[in-house]
Amino acid sequence: MEYSPKKMTALLEKYGFTLKKKFGQNFIIDENVINSIIAKSHVDKETMVIEIGPGAGSLTYKLGLSAKNVLCYEIDETIKELLYYNIGELSNVEVIYKDFLKADVINDLKKYSYSKLYVVANLPYYITTPIIIKIIEDEIPVDKMVVMVQKEVGDRFKAVPGSKDYGSLSVFLDYYFDIKKLIDISSNVFVPKPNVDSIVVEFKKKEEQYELKNSKLFFKLIRDSFTQKRKTLRNNLKGYNLESVEKTLKKHNLDLSVRAEQLPLEIFVEIANNL
Numbered sequence: 496m497e498y499s500p501k502k503m504t505a506l507l508e509k510y511g512f513t514l515k516k517k518f519g520q521n522f523i524i525d526e527n528v529i530n531s532i533i534a535k536s537h538v539d540k541e542t543m544v545i546e547i548g549p550g551a552g553s554l555t556y557k558l559g560l561s562a563k564n565v566l567c568y569e570i571d572e573t574i575k576e577l578l579y580y581n582i583g584e585l586s587n588v589e590v591i592y593k594d595f596l597k598a599d600v601i602n603d604l605k606k607y608s609y610s611k612l613y614v615v616a617n618l619p620y621y622i623t624t625p626i627i628i629k630i631i632e633d634e635i636p637v638d639k640m641v642v643m644v645q646k647e648v649g650d651r652f653k654a655v656p657g658s659k660d661y662g663s664l665s666v667f668l669d670y671y672f673d674i675k676k677l678i679d680i681s682s683n684v685f686v687p688k689p690n691v692d693s694i695v696v697e698f699k700k701k702e703e704q705y706e707l708k709n710s711k712l713f714f715k716l717i718r719d720s721f722t723q724k725r726k727t728l729r730n731n732l733k734g735y736n737l738e739s740v741e742k743t744l745k746k747h748n749l750d751l752s753v754r755a756e757q758l759p760l761e762i763f764v765e766i767a768n769n770l
Contacts, residue, residue: 498526519619525684543609552581559585720755
């Protein structure tokens with residue numbers, strides 16, 4: 496496969512493919528960036544890879560060369576000819592033309608054998624968060640995700656307590672994963688060029704998670720705590736046993752005047768387990 500803006504543009508014209516803004520289609524065409532993503536993902540011949548939104552197949556092709564198998568989900572069937580042209584020679588790559596958010600991924604994986612399951616993808620930016628939430632809620636047994644996302648979104652994913660980007664999603668993800676930034680990505684490596692810069696973020700499944708007495712209560716507590724970010728827990732948690740919440744906070748030299756953005760994961764866990 497050849498990597499260049501000129502080659503990609505020529506292929507789009509050859510196959511009469513029209514880029515669709517509604518699917519967030521920005522195709523990466525920088526081979527060095529793709530090689531860096533593959534290297535930092537540590538994909539090998541024992542790895543099963545899920546890719547969401549392969550697009551024209553630039554990343555898919557390199558994944559196919561490195562991984563045991565690659566299972567792709569592509570919502571846009573009109574790209575089928577172009578994608579086949581780029582990756583058709585790879586017998587270990589399967590493309591399912593379906594909305595990933597509606598797919599039964601656990602069932603789709605049953606025919607494969609593997610020792611590691613990774614998600615490696617340039618995620619469609621308009622549905623980045625729903626994709627990650629689906630992976631968690633459907634209990635897809637991923638060991639690691641290495642995903643390219645909009646920089647602003649990536650900053651929220653890896654935000655720490657007290658920072659402006661820290662929110663309920665940060666806490667939610669922190670419960671499941673160790674998160675770190677791998678690469679900064681310029682908008683210049685895409686066709687068409689997006690209006691935002693990107694980053695590649697790694698989500699590595701935590702070997703040990705905090706024990707929860709009631710996970711539904713825990714995640715509801717997090718959402719409610721951040722309902723109005725600038726308000727205190729006293730205001731956001733009016734429907735809870737505030738006496739119990741305050742008792743836990745006092746153990747950490749805090750009180751109900753604290754805002755959710757100041758609390759780390761372990762305090763949220765403690766509050767929920769004491770309710």
